[in-house]
Amino acid sequence: GDSVTQKQGQVTLSEDDFLFINCTYSTTTYPTLLWYVQYLGQGPQLLLKVTTANNKGISRGFEATYDKGTTSFHLQKASVQESDSAVYFCALVDWDGSSGNKLIFGIGTLLSVKP
Amino acid sequence: DAGVTQTPRHEVAEKGQTIILKCEPVSGHNDLFWYRQTKIQGLELLSYFRSKSLMEDGGAFKDRFKAEMLNSSFSTLKIQPTEPKDSAVYLCASSLWLWGYNYAEQFFGPGTRLTVL
Numbered sequence: 001g002d003s004v005t006q007k008q009g010q011v012t013l014s015e016d017d018f019l020f021i022n023c024t025y026s027t028t029t030y031p032t033l034l035w036y037v038q039y040l041g042q043g044p045q046l047l048l049k050v051t052t053a054n055n056k057g058i059s060r061g062f063e064a065t066y067d068k069g070t071t072s073f074h075l076q077k078a079s080v081q082e083s084d085s086a087v088y089f090c091a092l093v094d095w096d097g098s099s100g101n102k103l104i105f106g107i108g109t110l111l112s113v114k115p
Numbered sequence: 116d117a118g119v120t121q122t123p124r125h126e127v128a129e130k131g132q133t134i135i136l137k138c139e140p141v142s143g144h145n146d147l148f149w150y151r152q153t154k155i156q157g158l159e160l161l162s163y164f165r166s167k168s169l170m171e172d173g174g175a176f177k178d179r180f181k182a183e184m185l186n187s188s189f190s191t192l193k194i195q196p197t198e199p200k201d202s203a204v205y206l207c208a209s210s211l212w213l214w215g216y217n218y219a220e221q222f223f224g225p226g227t228r229l230t231v232l
Contacts, residue, residue: 042222
């Protein structure tokens with residue numbers, strides 16, 4: 001079945017550091033890939049979306065590029081701020097041809113940014 | 116616009132009790148999801164409704180977990196009886212599903228943190 005793998009459980013950075021969170025996926029269909037962000041005490045919210053049509057998603061300084069060859073969808077940001085501290089989830093749309101609105105989530109990466 | 120509302124925000128239960136969590140989706144949305152969130156398992160789908168019809172009832176959770184949509188603007192998740200391993204954050208999400216699209220953004224509520232003693 002379809003799956004996503006997010007290996008980094010926790011990342012600790014200082015302000016202005018470069019952020020890179022790894023995510024790989026497995027699917028037999030054309031993927032729609034998402035990154036969600038969850039701030040403390042809140043539910044997850046969509047950060048960005050990438051499909052095979054656009055290959056790249058950009059939002060709030062974050063960027064993710066779809067790479068079919070490596071089946072990866074890494075999240076990057078050039079310069080993190082303390083306010084970026086949150087849990088980041090990658091997700092894959094679980095398309096079964098009829099009710100394609102389910103998501104398969106990665107385990108999540110807790111980003112802590114020190115001032 | 117009101118987002119997804121969940122009540123209560125925190126719930127403490129004794130082992131064996133029955134608890135009911137509540138969710139009000141975004142007005143007009145036709146898909147509703149219940150998830151369980153833990154650090155070890157991450158986000159797990161419990162139930163999925165479309166226009167009040169049950170689309171998926173997450174297999175491993177069937178025996179003690181029951182989600183219902185009483186109407187298009189209200190859903191409940193009942194856990195009966197509760198066990199300490201049910202301690203987690205329970206999230207409700209909704210989306211507006213349109214035919215011809217393979218994905219509709221899910222909007223999440225703030226969650227209910229359940230602690231079972």
